[in-house]
Amino acid sequence: MLPIRVTYNQTCELLSITRNTLRDLRLNDPTFPKGYKAGSTRQAPVYFDYKSLVEWHKKNEAKSE
Structure with missing residues (x-):
């Protein structure tokens, strides 16, 4: 089974972070x-x-817990 590809923007949405945070x-x-x-x-x-x-x-x- 092929992995599910997630774009840069979708990754930001999934993790609730900004593009700058993802870059960091x-x-x-x-x-x-x-x-x-x-x-x-x-x-x-x-x-x-x-x-x-x-x-x-x-x-x-x-x-974090």
């Missing part, structure tokens, strides 16, 4: 799921794996 997470949190590009150009969209995002969110939610 990608740069500063080594546990945050890696995004992957749909092409080789700079303008190619970045996607995230939905399952990885959900798992990351659950782990971080447990840490």
Whole structure:
């Protein structure tokens, strides 16, 4: 089964964060799921794996409690 691709904007909506916060997470949190590009150009969209995002969110939610 193929992973469910989530766009940059959809990821922001799912996590209720801004694009700047998502950028900071990608740069500063080594546990945050890696995004992957749909092409080789700079303008190619970045996607995230939905399952990885959900798992990351659950782990971080447990840490904050």
